[in-house]
Amino acid sequence: MDTAGVSLVLDYERSCGRxxxxxAHNNPGYDVLSKDADGVVLRRIEIKSIGGAWTLFGVWMSATQLDENRTHPADFWLYVVEHADDDDAVIHRIHNPAGExxxxxxxxxxxxxxEPEIERDETGQALLSSTRRLLGWRKPEE
Incomplete structure (x- = not known):
């Protein structure tokens, strides 16, 4: 499905004159770099391909992808490709999703x-035994 979505996006970008x-599949931050004829980067595109409709479950961006978006808000785009394997595929293009x-x-x-639960005394102070349990300390054997 990923290759189908990428192929659709590459075709779309070419149709727009870019x-x-x-x-590379493991490129951190984005899947496609789209440039103008002079080699100027116009879009850094992260592609999320899904086999059906884009539902409430949504799509997810990694921390690296979010960092890329925050570093390059002017040219970062998220393309969500619905029905990526079908003839009725739809590309939703969203500019600067982290900023929006x-x-x-x-x-x-x-x-x-x-935050872990700990036992407290009547004044709200953590009990020593509870704190030691969280730290993995054991009572010395007598």
């Missing part, structure tokens, strides 16, 4: 970063 250069975002969601993976 010169797209597909990047008004909300950020947090999936259940964030639970690993939560």
């Amino acid at each position: 010169i797209p250069e597909e990047q 975002a008004t909300k950020f969601g947090f999936d259940d993976g964030w639970q690993a970063l939560r």
